[in-house]
Amino acid sequence: MVDAARQPRIDVRTYTEVEKVEGFVGNFKVTLREKAKHVLADRCNGCGDCAKVCPVEVPNYFEMNLAPRKAAYVPMSQSVPLIYNIDLDACIHCYKCVEACGPLEAIDFSQEDKLVEEDIGAIIVATGFSHFDPSVMEEYGYSRYPNVITSMEMERLNNSAGPTAGNLIRPSDHKNPKRLAFINCVGSRDKRYNPSCSNFCCMYSIKNAVLLKQMNPDVDITIYYMDIRTPSKGYEEFYDRARELGIHFTQGRPSMITEDKETHNLFVHSEDITLGKVIEEEYDMVMLNQAAIPQPDQDHMSSVLNVAQSPGGWFMEYHPKLRPMDSPTDGIFFAGACQGPKDIPSSVAQGSAAASRASRILNSEKWEIEPTVAVVWPERCSATTRGRACGICAKACPYGAINIFSPEIPAEVVTAKCHGCGACVAECPEDAITQLHYTDAQILAQMRALLADKPEEKILAFRCHWCSYGGADLAGTSHFEYTANERGMRVMCSARMDTDFIYEAYRLGAGAVLYSGCHPQDCHYITGQLIGAKRAERLKKMFERMEMTDGRFRVEWISAAEGDKYARVLNEMQTVLDNMDKDELRAEIERLKPDMEKRLKKFPNVPGVSESMAYSDTLVSAINTQKKEPA
Amino acid sequence: MSHSGSSQSFADEVKAIPGGEFVELCFSCGTCVSKCMIQQKLEPEYNPRRLLRMVIMDMKEDAFDSPTTWLCSACDLCYPACPQQIHISGVITAVKEIAVEQGGKTTLKTAAVDQQTCVSCGLCAEACPYEAISLVQTKVPYRGLVQVAQVDPGKCMACGLCSAVCRSTSIGVPDDYTDKALMENLWDWLQPEGVTF
Amino acid sequence: METKPKIALFQCQWCLYSEPDQYWVDHNLPPSIRLMKVSCTGRINTLHILNAIQGGADGVMISGCRPEKCHFKEGNLSALRQHEEFLNLLDYIGYERDRVRFVWLDLQDRGRIQQELADFENKLQELSTANTLATRINAPEGEVHV
Numbered sequence: 001m002v003d004a005a006r007q008p009r010i011d012v013r014t015y016t017e018v019e020k021v022e023g024f025v026g027n028f029k030v031t032l033r034e035k036a037k038h039v040l041a042d043r044c045n046g047c048g049d050c051a052k053v054c055p056v057e058v059p060n061y062f063e064m065n066l067a068p069r070k071a072a073y074v075p076m077s078q079s080v081p082l083i084y085n086i087d088l089d090a091c092i093h094c095y096k097c098v099e100a101c102g103p104l105e106a107i108d109f110s111q112e113d114k115l116v117e118e119d120i121g122a123i124i125v126a127t128g129f130s131h132f133d134p135s136v137m138e139e140y141g142y143s144r145y146p147n148v149i150t151s152m153e154m155e156r157l158n159n160s161a162g163p164t165a166g167n168l169i170r171p172s173d174h175k176n177p178k179r180l181a182f183i184n185c186v187g188s189r190d191k192r193y194n195p196s197c198s199n200f201c202c203m204y205s206i207k208n209a210v211l212l213k214q215m216n217p218d219v220d221i222t223i224y225y226m227d228i229r230t231p232s233k234g235y236e237e238f239y240d241r242a243r244e245l246g247i248h249f250t251q252g253r254p255s256m257i258t259e260d261k262e263t264h265n266l267f268v269h270s271e272d273i274t275l276g277k278v279i280e281e282e283y284d285m286v287m288l289n290q291a292a293i294p295q296p297d298q299d300h301m302s303s304v305l306n307v308a309q310s311p312g313g314w315f316m317e318y319h320p321k322l323r324p325m326d327s328p329t330d331g332i333f334f335a336g337a338c339q340g341p342k343d344i345p346s347s348v349a350q351g352s353a354a355a356s357r358a359s360r361i362l363n364s365e366k367w368e369i370e371p372t373v374a375v376v377w378p379e380r381c382s383a384t385t386r387g388r389a390c391g392i393c394a395k396a397c398p399y400g401a402i403n404i405f406s407p408e409i410p411a412e413v414v415t416a417k418c419h420g421c422g423a424c425v426a427e428c429p430e431d432a433i434t435q436l437h438y439t440d441a442q443i444l445a446q447m448r449a450l451l452a453d454k455p456e457e458k459i460l461a462f463r464c465h466w467c468s469y470g471g472a473d474l475a476g477t478s479h480f481e482y483t484a485n486e487r488g489m490r491v492m493c494s495a496r497m498d499t500d501f502i503y504e505a506y507r508l509g510a511g512a513v514l515y516s517g518c519h520p521q522d523c524h525y526i527t528g529q530l531i532g533a534k535r536a537e538r539l540k541k542m543f544e545r546m547e548m549t550d551g552r553f554r555v556e557w558i559s560a561a562e563g564d565k566y567a568r569v570l571n572e573m574q575t576v577l578d579n580m581d582k583d584e585l586r587a588e589i590e591r592l593k594p595d596m597e598k599r600l601k602k603f604p605n606v607p608g609v610s611e612s613m614a615y616s617d618t619l620v621s622a623i624n625t626q627k628k629e630p631a
Numbered sequence: 632m633s634h635s636g637s638s639q640s641f642a643d644e645v646k647a648i649p650g651g652e653f654v655e656l657c658f659s660c661g662t663c664v665s666k667c668m669i670q671q672k673l674e675p676e677y678n679p680r681r682l683l684r685m686v687i688m689d690m691k692e693d694a695f696d697s698p699t700t701w702l703c704s705a706c707d708l709c710y711p712a713c714p715q716q717i718h719i720s721g722v723i724t725a726v727k728e729i730a731v732e733q734g735g736k737t738t739l740k741t742a743a744v745d746q747q748t749c750v751s752c753g754l755c756a757e758a759c760p761y762e763a764i765s766l767v768q769t770k771v772p773y774r775g776l777v778q779v780a781q782v783d784p785g786k787c788m789a790c791g792l793c794s795a796v797c798r799s800t801s802i803g804v805p806d807d808y809t810d811k812a813l814m815e816n817l818w819d820w821l822q823p824e825g826v827t828f
Numbered sequence: 829m830e831t832k833p834k835i836a837l838f839q840c841q842w843c844l845y846s847e848p849d850q851y852w853v854d855h856n857l858p859p860s861i862r863l864m865k866v867s868c869t870g871r872i873n874t875l876h877i878l879n880a881i882q883g884g885a886d887g888v889m890i891s892g893c894r895p896e897k898c899h900f901k902e903g904n905l906s907a908l909r910q911h912e913e914f915l916n917l918l919d920y921i922g923y924e925r926d927r928v929r930f931v932w933l934d935l936q937d938r939g940r941i942q943q944e945l946a947d948f949e950n951k952l953q954e955l956s957t958a959n960t961l962a963t964r965i966n967a968p969e970g971e972v973h974v
C-alpha cells in the first residue's frame with residue numbers, strides 16, 4: 001500500500017466515493033465525491049496530536065468496536081495516506097485539536113464534500129465483501145452471550161496490533177479462555193440466510209486454531225464443521241498440520257449454544273455425526289465464522305457502474321471460466337471478493353489479471369470490439385417518419401448504449417458501448433435497427449433453407465449463443481440422443497429472437513418452434529434474457545389464443561451444462577408432433593397461415609429482406625430439385 | 632441396498648408424498664438430531680438424519696425398523712433449524728405412511744379405549760393433536776351397537792392428552808404415566824400420617 | 829428448623845432442561861419437592877392437581893415446554909387452557925390461586941428450574957400458613973380411587 005502511494009502514477013483517493021459513471025471504454029467520465037475530512041491533506045503530517053487531545057471516545061469500527069477511538073482519528077495506524085479525519089458526528093466542537101495542531105493549521109471545520117470529475121480509461125472494481133450479522137441466528141446467542149464472538153472479532157483479538165496486543169481474552173471476565181469452539185458455516189450454506197459457501201472460512205478457522213495453539217499449546221480447540229473445504233495447493237497439508245497439533249474436528253452442525261448465567265461459559269449442542277450421538281460440550285469462548293456477503297451498497301454500485309449481479313448479489317463476471325475478471329461492460333473489471341468470496345491468493349491473482357486487462361485499454365490507440373453491433377437506419381426511425389422517436393430501443397438496451405437526444409433526432413447507438421445482444425433490433429417496432437452479422441435478411445435466409453423440405457416435420461430451435469447453443473452442443477458431444485428433425489438457429493441472445501422470425505417460421509409451415517436461451521441469472525447481456533422472456537410469454541399467450549396445438553411453440557431456458565435437458569425438450573417436442581395426425585397438423589398450419597401473413601405484412605420492407613427472400617427462394621427450389629433428382 | 636435404475640426407488644416413493652419432496656437435499660449435518668429431544672430423553676437409537684440417509688440410500692427395511700420412523704411426534708423443533716429447509720417431520724411422516732401401508736406397526740404403546748364406559752362425548756377426539764381418534768359405531772359386548780371412540784394406532788403418538796380430558800376415564804395410554812402410577816407416586820410422598828394402603 | 833413448603837412438581841418428560849438441570853431434578857431434589865413426570869403437560873388431569881392439594885401439598889408447579897415448542901404440537905396449550913379454568917375454580921372455592929404455578933422452560937434457560945423452584949418456595953412461605961383447603965377431606969382408608 002505504501003509502495004502504491006509512492007508510485008507517482010498512482011493517485012490514491014481515500015474517503016472518496018464514486019457517484020456517477022458515464023461514457024464508455026477508454027472514455028469514462030467518473031464523478032467522485034471527496035468527502036470532507038475536515039483536515040487539509042496537504043498540511044496534515046500525520047503526527048496525531050489532534051487525536052491525543054481529543055476528549056471524545058467512540059467505538060472503533062476497525063477494531064470491530066472492541067476498542068475506542070477519538071473523534072479525531074485515522075481508521076488504522078497503517079492508513080495510507082496517513083491523514084487524520086474529524087468525525088463530526090462525534091465531535092463536541094471543543095477545538096482542542098485546532099490548538100494542538102498549532103502552526104500547521106491543518107484542521108478546517110468549514111471543509112465540505114467536493115465533487116470532482118475525472119477522465120478515466122478503465123475501471124477496476126475491488127470493493128470486497130461484507131460480513132453476515134449472526135445475531136439474527138437466535139440459536140447461537142451472538143450479542144446476547146458475551147463470550148460468543150465473530151471471526152472478525154477474533155482476528156482483532158489475536159492480532160498483536162489489536163486492542164489486546166494479541167493477548168486472547170474473553171469479553172465476560174477478561175480471562176484467557178482455555179477451551180474454544182469454532183463454528184463453521186454460520187449463515188453460509190444455509191438456505192435460511194445465504195445458500196452459498198463463503199469459500200475461505202474453513203481455512204481461516206484452521207489458521208486461527210493453529211495460531212492460537214502455537215502460542216499456547218494448552219488451549220483446547222474444537223472446530224465444528226459440516227465439510228472442511230481445502231481445495232487449493234497446500235491447504236490440505238495445512239489441515240493435516242492442524243490435526244497433528246491436536247486441534248479437534250467435530251463433524252456436526254451445532255443446533256444451539258446455551259450459557260451458564262454465572263460463569264458465562266458456553267455449551268455447544270450438536271450431533272457428533274461420526275458417533276451418531278448428541279453431545280453437549282462446555283467451552284469458555286465460541287467463535288462464529290460468519291458468512292461473507294455482498295457489500296450493503298452492492299446493488300447501488302451495480303447500477304452506478306451498470307454491471308450485472310449474480311444470484312447471490314455479487315458482481316457478475318463476463319464469463320465464469322474464460323473471463324472471470326471482466327465485467328459485461330467493456331472497460332470495467334473486477335478484482336477480489338466483490339465478484340464472489342475468495343481468499344487473498346485468488347483476490348491477488350484476479351487483481352493482477354484485471355490490472356493487465358485494464359492496461360491493454362490504456363495502451364491502445366484503438367479498441368476492437370465484437371463486430372456484431374447494432375446500427376440504426378435513421379430514415380426508418382420514427383423520429384424521421386413521424387417526428388417522434390419512440391425510445392423503445394433505448395429502454396430495451398441493457399447497456400444504455402442508445403441515445404435519444406431529442407424526439408426529432410433518430411436514435412443513435414454508441415458503438416463502443418454496444419455488446420451485440422440484439423434486443424433493440426428485435427424490439428424496434430419500425431424495424432429501424434439492424435445487427436451486423438445477424439441481420440433479419442441473414443437469419444431469414446438460414447430459416448428458409450432449414451425449412452425448405454417437409455417443414456411440417458421440422459422443429460426449428462432458436463438457441464442463444466451462450467447457453468442453449470452450448471446445451472445443444474453438449475447434448476451432441478455427450479451422445480444424448482435427440483430427434484433428427486431438430487434444426488438449430490443461433491442468435492446471440494434470446495433478446496434477438498424477433499417475433500417476425502417466429503411468425504415466418506410458422507408461415508413457412510414449421511412443425512414446431514423452440515425459443516430457448518439462458519436462465520435469467522446466466523444472461524450474458526445483463527437483462528437481455530428478461531427482454532427475450534417477456535416477448536416469449538407474449539407469443540405464447542397469442543398462440544394459445546389462436547388455438548395452436550399445445551407444445552408446438554415451446555419456451556425453455558437451458559444452460560450450457562444442461563445437454564440432457566436440451567435433448568429431453570427436443571424429444572418431448574417430437575412426441576407432440578408424433579401424437580398429431582399429419583392431416584390435422586397440415587390443416588392447422590394452413591389455418592394459421594393467413595394470420596401469420598397478416599403479422600408479417602411489413603416484414604418485406606425491411607432492407608435486405610425481400611432480396612433475401614428472392615435469393616432464398618431460388619436456393620430452396622435448388623435444394624428441392626437436387627433432392628428429387630437421383631444422384 | 633440396491634441401486635437399480637429402473638424401478639422406483641424408496642426415495643422416489645417418499646418424494647411422491649407431500650412433505651417428502653426435498654429429502655435428497657440433506658447435507659447430513661446433524662442439526663436436526665441435536666435439536667430433537669427424543670434421542671436425548673428417550674431413545675438413543677433415534678436419529679432423523681440417519682433416517683433421511685436410509686431413504687436416500689434405498690434402505691427401506693432398515694428405515695421401517697428404525698425407531699425414528701415411529702417415534703417422531705412432528706413437534707417440528709428441527710424444521711426451522713435445518714439449513715436446507717427440509718421439512719424433516721414431513722419426510723418421516725411420509726416414511727411412516729409407506730411403512731403402515733406395507734404392514735408396518737408402530738412400536739409405541741398407543742391409547743386404548745374402554746368400550747364399556749365410553750360415552751362417546753368426543754372430547755378426546757377434539758383434544759388429540761394427531762386426529763387419531765374418531766367416533767365409530769361398534770358392537771360392544773353387553774351394550775350392543777353403540778358409538779364409541781376408536782384410536783388409529785398408525786396416527787396415535789401416545790401423548791395422553793385424551794386421558795386428561797376424558798370425563799369418564801375411558802381412554803388412556805396403558806403403560807406409561809397412567810393415572811394410577813401418578814396418583815400412587817403422589818400418595819407415596821404425601822401420605823398423611825396413619826393412613827396407609 | 830423451619831419446615832419447607834411441600835411442592836408437587838409436574839414435569840413434562842420433554843421439557844427442555846439442559847443435561848445437568850435434568851440430572852438435578854431427577855436425582856437431587858430436596859425431599860420437600862416431589863417430581864411427577866408426565867408425557868406432556870397436556871396429560872395432566874386437573875384431578876391430579878386437586879389431589880395433590882387435598883393430599884397436603886402446599887403448592888403445585890407445572891413445568892412444560894414453550895408454547896411453540898410442544899413435543900406434541902399443541903399439548904401444552906391445551907394444558908394452559910385447562911389450567912386457567914382450574915384457577916377460576918380455585919378462586920371460586922376460595923383457595924389461593926398463587927399456589928398453583930405454570931412455568932415454560934427452554935433448553936436455553938440453563939439453571940432456571942432451580943431458580944423457579946426457589947422463587948416458588950419463597951412465595952409459598954409468604955402465603956398464610958392456614959393453607960388448608962376449605963373442602964379438604966381426609967384421605968379415605970383403604971383403596972384410593974382415581
Ligand SMILES: Cc1cc2nc3c(=O)[nH]c(=O)nc-3n(C[C@H](O)[C@H](O)[C@H](O)COP(=O)(O)OP(=O)(O)OC[C@H]3O[C@@H](n4cnc5c(N)ncnc54)[C@H](O)[C@@H]3O)c2cc1C
Nearest residue numbers: 126127128129151152200204336337338342343344345347
Ligand atoms: C475473519 C477472516 C479471516 C480471513 N483470513 C484470511 C487468511 O488468513 N488468508 C486469506 O487468504 N484470506 C483470508 N480471509 C479472506 C480475505 O479477507 C479476503 O480474501 C480479502 O479480504 C479479499 O480482498 P478484497 O480486496 O477483494 O476485499 P476487501 O478486503 O473486503 O477490501 C475491499 C475494500 O473496498 C472498500 N470499499 C467497499 N465499497 C467501496 C466503495 N463503494 N467505494 C470505495 N471503497 C469501497 C472497503 O472499504 C475495503 O477497504 C479472511 C476473511 C475473514 C472474514
Ligand code: SF4
Nearest residue numbers: 374397418419422424
Ligand atoms: S440492445 Fe444490444 S444491440 Fe441494441 S444497442 Fe444495446 S447492446 Fe447493442
Ligand code: SF4
Nearest residue numbers: 657658660661663713
Ligand atoms: S438438519 Fe437438515 S440438512 Fe441437516 S441433517 Fe437434518 S435434515 Fe439433513
